[in-house]
Amino acid sequence: MGAGTGGAGALTAAGMGGMRMFDGIQFNSLSEFFAMGGYAFNVWSVYALFAIFLIANLALPLRKRRLILREQKRRLAVLDARDDSAREPADSAGWEVSMAGDEK
Amino acid sequence: MAGRWQWFHRLGSPKWFYEKTTRWLPWLVGAMALFLTVGIVWALLFLPPDYQQGHTSRILVVHVAVAGTSLSFFPLMAVAGTVTLVWRMKLADMVARNAAPLGAWFTFLTLATGSIWGSVSWGTWWEWTDSRLVSMLFQFFLLLGVISLRSAIENAETAARACALLSIVGCINVVIIKYSVDWWNTLHQPSSPISMEVGSPNGPEFWVATAVMIVAVYLFLAVSLILTTRNEIIQRENKAQWVRELVAQAR
Numbered sequence: 001m002g003a004g005t006g007g008a009g010a011l012t013a014a015g016m017g018g019m020r021m022f023d024g025i026q027f028n029s030l031s032e033f034f035a036m037g038g039y040a041f042n043v044w045s046v047y048a049l050f051a052i053f054l055i056a057n058l059a060l061p062l063r064k065r066r067l068i069l070r071e072q073k074r075r076l077a078v079l080d081a082r083d084d085s086a087r088e089p090a091d092s093a094g095w096e097v098s099m100a101g102d103e104k
Numbered sequence: 105m106a107g108r109w110q111w112f113h114r115l116g117s118p119k120w121f122y123e124k125t126t127r128w129l130p131w132l133v134g135a136m137a138l139f140l141t142v143g144i145v146w147a148l149l150f151l152p153p154d155y156q157q158g159h160t161s162r163i164l165v166v167h168v169a170v171a172g173t174s175l176s177f178f179p180l181m182a183v184a185g186t187v188t189l190v191w192r193m194k195l196a197d198m199v200a201r202n203a204a205p206l207g208a209w210f211t212f213l214t215l216a217t218g219s220i221w222g223s224v225s226w227g228t229w230w231e232w233t234d235s236r237l238v239s240m241l242f243q244f245f246l247l248l249g250v251i252s253l254r255s256a257i258e259n260a261e262t263a264a265r266a267c268a269l270l271s272i273v274g275c276i277n278v279v280i281i282k283y284s285v286d287w288w289n290t291l292h293q294p295s296s297p298i299s300m301e302v303g304s305p306n307g308p309e310f311w312v313a314t315a316v317m318i319v320a321v322y323l324f325l326a327v328s329l330i331l332t333t334r335n336e337i338i339q340r341e342n343k344a345q346w347v348r349e350l351v352a353q354a355r
Contacts, residue, residue: 025149033149037159042224046163046217047148050170053213054140054324057206061331068339069354075342076351 116193118337119346125330132327139320143169146313154310156225161310163221169317171214171240173325175281177207177247178274185268195333197264198340200271201254202332206325208247215240226291235284236292239277246274 027033036043147165154161181203187196218237219229231237250267257263285294296306303309341347 023150023152026152027149036162037153039158039160039224042160042220043162046166046220047144049213049216050166053170053209057209057324057328058331061328061335064335065331065338068335069351072338072342072347072351073354076348 116187116191116195118195118198118341119344121195122334122337125334129327129330132323132330136320136323136327139316139323143313143317143320146316151313152309160221160224163217165310165314165317167214167217167221168314169321170210170217172318173321174207174210174214174240174243175278176322176325177203177210178243178271178278181207181250181267181271182275185271188264188268194340197268198333198336199329200267201264202329202336204247204250204254204267206328206332208244208251210325211240211244211247215244222291228291231291234291235288236281239281239284243274243277243281246270246277250274 034040034044143165147162151162151165153159157164181200184196184200184203187193188200215237218240222231223229250270253270254263254267257266285292298311299305299307301307338347338350342351
């Protein structure tokens with residue numbers, strides 16, 4: 001879907017109704033932009049909520065992925081240590097590791 | 105679980121999904137970032153102020169995109185639920201399970217942004233007599249219901265079936281939300297017809313920006329749902345050889 005900018009350009013070129021789709025940036029200064037014509041609270045709180053919504057639902061799954069992989073890796077290491085110690089029962093350190101892992 | 109359905113099960117296997125999405129994710133994330141950037145910059149800087157709403161029309165680009173997309177959760181969960189009920193496909197249930205909390209986020213954001221817009225344009229944050237507002241709030245509670253039903257039932261398979269049923273029934277509310285503005289026209293306006301004329305209400309300068317944002321929000325839904333579903337796969341399938349290899353390779 002190239003309607004984002006390409007379509008808009010086409011509509012502008014067609015010169016519809018004397019007005020253009022892009023009259024450029026609608027603000028003359030940064031302070032005017034922040035003021036939002038007196039509705040700063042409403043506009044900016046909506047965009048802040050939108051940003052939190054986007055970031056939270058991307059960052060939290062990524063963070064959880066890291067935690068899961070780390071935990072699984074530890075679990076595998078414990079299983080490996082158990083295998084090794086089964087083969088070499090003399091290695092008591094291996095047992096301690098596996099017992100600690102079993103506790104969770 | 106007849107032999108002839110094995111290909112179907114393989115198609116819907118967690119491993120298949122994980123491998124496919126590994127390849128799709130970079131493209132989806134790239135497209136999402138592009139559409140989000142264009143949509144937000146357009147809505148905040150280039151959208152001309154509405155002759156009645158002033159700069160609060162910038163809120164509607166976000167509100168309309170998130171609200172429209174939030175209606176896709178129950179149909180999505182119902183389709184996944186049907187697959188769970190009929191074919192007992194594990195992957196479908198994982199998708200349905202992870203869709204519910206995301207849907208609650210979408211619905212909450214719809215209610216919040218609508219309320220913040222309404223406080224200016226309608227002079228009220230909330231109106232109990234408006235059917236659109238109340239049916240949307242009901243969707244929020246229904247989604248919380250699906251989430252708590254899942255955790256309330258001990259047996260995982262029973263929980264999956266109960267959630268599937270509730271998701272299918274919940275689709276009725278989506279129809280009510282969609283047509284509420286036409287059936288009981290109280291406060292929330294019906295959707296404005298799209299106009300091709302610049303300068304008219306809902307002319308292209310508004311709806312093309314909204315269309316860009318809708319695509320962006322749908323891509324975001326896909327990316328987030330894929331991420332949470334992949335997490336569940338590596339958790340639930342941790343005894344499978346391919347997950348062990350994946351874990352071993354991780355950092």
